[in-house]
Amino acid sequence: MSTATTRRSRPLGVRGIAVRTPYWVFTTALAVLFLYPLVWTGVSSVSPHPGTNQVNGWGFGNYITLGNYQAGVWVYILNTVIVSGLTVLLTLVVSTLGGYAFARFRFVGRNALFLLTLAILMVPYATVLIPLYVILTRVGLQNTLLGVALVLTMFQLPFSTFMMRISFEAVPREMDEAAMVDGCTSFSALWRVLLPAVKPGLITVGLFAFLASWNDFFAPLILITDSRLQTLPLAVANLRGQVQGVVDYGATEAGVVVLALPCVVLFLILQRHYVRGFLSGAFKG
Amino acid sequence: MTVAAPARRITPPRPPRRRRRSAAGWLYATPTALFVLLLFILPLLVVGKMSVSNWPLLGGDLGINAPVNYQKAVLNRFFWDSVGFTVKYTVLATILLIVLGLGLALLVQQSTRWKSVLRVAFLVPSALGLASASLLFYVLYSPFAGPFAHLLAGTGFSFLGTPDAALGSTLFLIVWRYAGFYMLLMLVGLQNIPDDVYEAARIDGAGPLQTFRGITLPLLRPTLALTTVLCVTGSLLAFDQFYILTKGGPDNSTITVVQLIYSVAFQGQNDLGIAGALSVIVLAALVIINIGQIRAFRGRSEV
Numbered sequence: 178m179s180t181a182t183t184r185r186s187r188p189l190g191v192r193g194i195a196v197r198t199p200y201w202v203f204t205t206a207l208a209v210l211f212l213y214p215l216v217w218t219g220v221s222s223v224s225p226h227p228g229t230n231q232v233n234g235w236g237f238g239n240y241i242t243l244g245n246y247q248a249g250v251w252v253y254i255l256n257t258v259i260v261s262g263l264t265v266l267l268t269l270v271v272s273t274l275g276g277y278a279f280a281r282f283r284f285v286g287r288n289a290l291f292l293l294t295l296a297i298l299m300v301p302y303a304t305v306l307i308p309l310y311v312i313l314t315r316v317g318l319q320n321t322l323l324g325v326a327l328v329l330t331m332f333q334l335p336f337s338t339f340m341m342r343i344s345f346e347a348v349p350r351e352m353d354e355a356a357m358v359d360g361c362t363s364f365s366a367l368w369r370v371l372l373p374a375v376k377p378g379l380i381t382v383g384l385f386a387f388l389a390s391w392n393d394f395f396a397p398l399i400l401i402t403d404s405r406l407q408t409l410p411l412a413v414a415n416l417r418g419q420v421q422g423v424v425d426y427g428a429t430e431a432g433v434v435v436l437a438l439p440c441v442v443l444f445l446i447l448q449r450h451y452v453r454g455f456l457s458g459a460f461k462g
Numbered sequence: 463m464t465v466a467a468p469a470r471r472i473t474p475p476r477p478p479r480r481r482r483r484s485a486a487g488w489l490y491a492t493p494t495a496l497f498v499l500l501l502f503i504l505p506l507l508v509v510g511k512m513s514v515s516n517w518p519l520l521g522g523d524l525g526i527n528a529p530v531n532y533q534k535a536v537l538n539r540f541f542w543d544s545v546g547f548t549v550k551y552t553v554l555a556t557i558l559l560i561v562l563g564l565g566l567a568l569l570v571q572q573s574t575r576w577k578s579v580l581r582v583a584f585l586v587p588s589a590l591g592l593a594s595a596s597l598l599f600y601v602l603y604s605p606f607a608g609p610f611a612h613l614l615a616g617t618g619f620s621f622l623g624t625p626d627a628a629l630g631s632t633l634f635l636i637v638w639r640y641a642g643f644y645m646l647l648m649l650v651g652l653q654n655i656p657d658d659v660y661e662a663a664r665i666d667g668a669g670p671l672q673t674f675r676g677i678t679l680p681l682l683r684p685t686l687a688l689t690t691v692l693c694v695t696g697s698l699l700a701f702d703q704f705y706i707l708t709k710g711g712p713d714n715s716t717i718t719v720v721q722l723i724y725s726v727a728f729q730g731q732n733d734l735g736i737a738g739a740l741s742v743i744v745l746a747a748l749v750i751i752n753i754g755q756i757r758a759f760r761g762r763s764e765v
Contacts, residue, residue, distance in 0.1 A: 204569065204576070208583040211638065215586065217609055218598050226607060275494035282487025290491060293498050300506070301699045301748060303723045304741035307734060308508035309501065331501040338494060363486050392591020394702045399728070410593040414706055417600070426607035429597060436594040444589035448582055452646065 215437065222430035239427035243435065246416050246428065248405050250435070253412040256322055257391060260408055263326035264390035265383050268333045272382055273375075275334075276341025277367050281353065291338070298335040306399050313400065320402050328400065329390045337382040344378030345371065377450065384447055388440055409436055512738030519732035531739035535726075538736070540714065544722045551629065551718065552697035558637050559693050560686065563644025570645070571652055584642035592639060596706035599635045603707070625715035628708045632716070635703060644689055651685025652678070687759035691752055698748060719744055 222239050244250045278284070279291050309328055310319060318324035348371060356366040372379075397408045407415070413432030417424045488495075514528035535541065566584055570577040587595065602608050603621035614620065621631040655678065663673045679686075701720040704710060710717040723744070727737035 204580055207566075207569075208580055211583050211587055211642070214598055214602055214638065215590075218601065221601075221607075221609075271493040271497060274490045274492075278487045278490035278494070282484065282490065284484040284487035284491065287487065287491070290495055290498065293503070294494060297498070297502055299695070299749065299752060300502070301720065301741065301744050303699070303701070303720045304509055304745045305502065305505045307723070307727050307737055307741060308505035308512060311508060311512075311734070312505060327497075327501060331497050334494065334497060388589060388591070392594055394591065394593035394706075399724075410591060410597075413597055414593060417597075424604075424606075426601050426604055429601050430607075433594055433598045433601070437590050437598070440589040440591070440594075441586060444586065445582070448585065452581065452585070 215441070218430050218433050218437075222427065222434050226427055239425075239431040240435075242425060242428040243413075243416070243431040246412065250409075250412070250432075252405060253407055253409045254435070256406055257409040259322050260326050260329070260393075260397075261387050261390040263323065264329045264333065265386045267326060267330040268337050268386040269379060269383055271330065272334060272337035272341045273367075273372070273379070275338045276345050276375075276378075277371070279338070279342045280345035281350075281363075291342075294338050295335050297332065302332070302395055306396060310399055319400055320406060322406060325393075325397050325400050325408070326390070328396050329393055330386075332396075333382075333386045333389060336385060340378050340382050341375065344375040348374045380447065380450060384443065387443070391440060392436070509738050509741050512734055513742045515735055515738075517733070517735040517738065519727065519734055527735070531733075531735040532743070534733075534736050535739040535743065538722070538726070538740075540717050540722055541740075543714070544717045544719050547716060548698055548700065548718045551633075551700060552694055554629075554633055555636055555697040555700075556690060556693045558633060559640055559644050560689055562637060562641045563689065564648050564682075566641060566645040567648035567652055571649065581642075581645070584645055586642070587639050588643040590639065592702045593706060595635060595639045596703045599631070599638075600707055603631055622708055623712060625712060628712060628716050632703050632707055635707065636697075640693075644693070647689050647692075648682070648685060651682045654685075655681045683759060687756070690759075691755050694751065694755065695748065698744075698751070 223235050223237060225235065275294070279287060306328070313319040313321075313324045313328075318327070352374065353361075353363075353366040353370055356370045357363065361369065392410060393408070394410045394414070397411050401407055401411065404415075409432075413429065413436060416432060417429055511523075513531055514526055516524040516527040516530075518524070570581045570584070590598070605611055605614065605620045608621075620627065622628045659677055659681070660673065663677055668676065699720050700718045701724065704716050704718050704721055705724075708716045710721055719740070723737050723740045725731070726740060727734055
């Protein structure tokens with residue numbers, strides 16, 4: 178970060194501490210405000226509460242309720258894993274090949290195709306999903322996990338294609354040209370030389386695709402009609418109204434934890450890379 | 463955000479080689495082209511057709527009936543209410559997220575260890591999906607299970623009980639979920655402002671407020687444009703948060719346009735024709751609004 182070096186922390190005198198205390202109090206309060214809802218949900222999902230499956234003492238009663246919900250939570254987790262896995266894989270393959278094409282080749286319709294890909298961002302989710310419901314029904318992909326993954330991949334393309342294009346453009350042309358002179362085909366130049374060089378871009382694209390597909394609500398809501406094929410967000414949202422019309426808040430909390438935990442953990446592991454990826458100038462305005 | 467064109471042009475190669483590279487380029491671009499064509503362009507054509515056809519959810523395409531769907535769409539008893547509510551929500555959410563995103567960014571701009579911790583704390587909620595965050599706040603706001611339940615028990619207030627409270631509570635959820643992300647975009651923008659500009663301002667004796675108004679804001683304009691367009695687009699298409707948190711209530715006061723489209727298509731009315739007409743109207747409005755925003759930001763930067 179270029180701004181990082183402009184202000185060095187100096188040793189604080191008494192006056193310095195007096196000036197800084199309100200700042201620390203304020204920022205700590207802000208941090209607590211952002212973290213509190215997550216921590217509260219995690220804690221209360223295992224704490225006793227009347228009207229849930231965890232009335233006396235601490236324990237995992239709410240998770241047991243969640244586990245026994247309809248087809249069993251494992252089915253929904255598996256569905257979600259399949260959808261996210263397929264989406265991440267498809268997004269990585271399509272955007273790597275596409276980014277390579279846009280960054281390194283000149284072909285007829287190149288700019289038009291790139292702008293059309295970015296235009297996906299401008300179009301409302303609902304505007305495309307309702308006709309997609311009809312189209313996927315026609316080809317037998319409605320009510321399938323593959324259908325959902327294909328649709329989610331399409332929605333990922335503007336960001337991922339853009340990201341991979343600038344990642345490839347940041348690699349010196351000499352690298353792949355040297356490989357080609359040594360007899361590599363354009364594909365083996367991509368596979369052996371360029372792919373390792375664009376790894377940060379791949380991680381960012383993969384992380385975004387995972388977070389988006391793991392959490393997506395609207396696409397499965399419209400495309401999936403069979404309750405056994407529901408993804409986790411849909412199942413947890415539907416779970417609320419199931420138990421004799423009374424909302425089981427405990428099981429909902431457990432569901433939120435199961436939904437959020439992989440995302441938060443993954444984010445914390447990759448956050449250094451992710452924040453740096455953003456700040457390293459990938460998005461120069 | 464301008465899309466950087468390749469900086470260098472390759473020296474014009476001999477014709478046969480260029481043809482080969484062109485063919486290879488298309489080969490690599492084919493998967494992208496297939497996705498864009500089959501899952502984006504084709505649906506847009508179908509939704510256009512849908513909007514001028516009699517097309518019940520289960521009956522399929524029963525032929526052209528233009529412009530009946532558009533008339534029915536505008537005459538829907540929730541149409542103007544949902545447009546009004548969506549616009550109100552969008553204006554409030556955009557102002558809140560831009561101001562708070564920028565505020566947080568200024569707060570954590572320098573990289574000290576404590577500020578890195580703060581940055582991560584603000585960003586953690588953005589790892590959650592909007593549906594998960596909405597479910598989380600659904601419990602948090604609950605008058606039975608929420609942490610404030612016993613405090614509010616006697617007051618008669620509930621987070622989702624009145625139209626204004628429901629809107630405010632949803633806005634709080636959205637700020638909680640997205641403020642960190644907008645902070646990150648603002649940080650990228652702030653980072654692109656050269657240090658010597660600030661240095662010059664300091665030498666000229668500018669105070670912090672003057673520096674902010676005279677340097678930071680004008681030089682941040684591209685970032686502000688990008689974040690505003692992103693935020694307006696996202697908010698106009700709001701669905702998950704209201705579908706899960708308020709279910710359009712209380713008294714149908716929080717129905718957004720996309721919720722209206724969803725309910726016309728799949729809940730009760732089951733009319734894809736009218737839903738298609740609504741979708742086309744939303745798409746047209748969004749394109750016009752975004753062109754207007756981009757013009758506005760460009761126009762001002764030329765002055």
